[in-house]
């Protein structure tokens with residue numbers, strides 16, 4: 466699959482545009498500034514060994530199965546997080562957005578996940594019995610707590626590494642020379658997150674965040690950056706949990 470062009474610039478400030486007028490840091494989108502504030506953690510998450518091995522086709526199948534099992538539990542808690550987004554909504558538009566995400570996960574994605582797990586030798590009964598790993602608990606409960614303590618923006622920022630990270634990971638993988646293009650057992654996983662539908666959803670989330678972040682003051686931006694960094698590190702821990710098959 467051909468990677469799509471990035472909707473935003475890379476996060477580095479271009480010194481000049483073609484008018485010859487010096488550009489400032491404000492030319493970088495607010496979401497890119499959020500990423501830039503956690504650049505090393507973001508890179509460690511998006512370019513984690515789990516991701517690299519998945520792209521190279523060398524990831525042990527047992528590690529991927531362990532990840533898929535935990536991801537089933539993860540999805541259930543993410544559905545709850547969108548339920549919380551409904552509760553935290555102040556407008557009908559926000560409420561409908563949360564409801565649509567909640568319904569998409571409950572009515573569609575969980576079913577697709579069960580089907581996909583079956584292809585990997587994990588039955589629905591197996592999924593029902595999976596004990597929750599600590600990394601799954603830590604990440605999902607962190608996101609729910611960020612939403613409980615804060616407002617809808619705090620919740621969206623905590624959800625951003627999930628919503629946007631996977632889209633960036635798929636785009637990045639498709640551009641890597643180490644990508645196994647033929648016969649990669651993980652090709653359908655990469656293709657799903659590289660799909661136009663998924664990339665469009667990530668773009669919509671970037672736009673939502675850019676609109677909200679544009680009007681926050683520096684202290685609030687710093688606090689949100691902390692939430693974003695925490696959630697990003699918890700995503701990296703989730704990969705590591707898969708790699709080590711840890712509970």
Ligand SMILES: Cc1ncc(C[n+]2csc(CCO)c2C)c(N)n1
Pocket residue numbers: 536539540543566569570574626627628629631700703
């Ligand atoms: C650990 C982990 N992080 C992110 C995703 C991707 N993801 C899960 S739910 C959702 C939004 C609604 O579909 C997205 C993008 C995942 N599967 N597992």
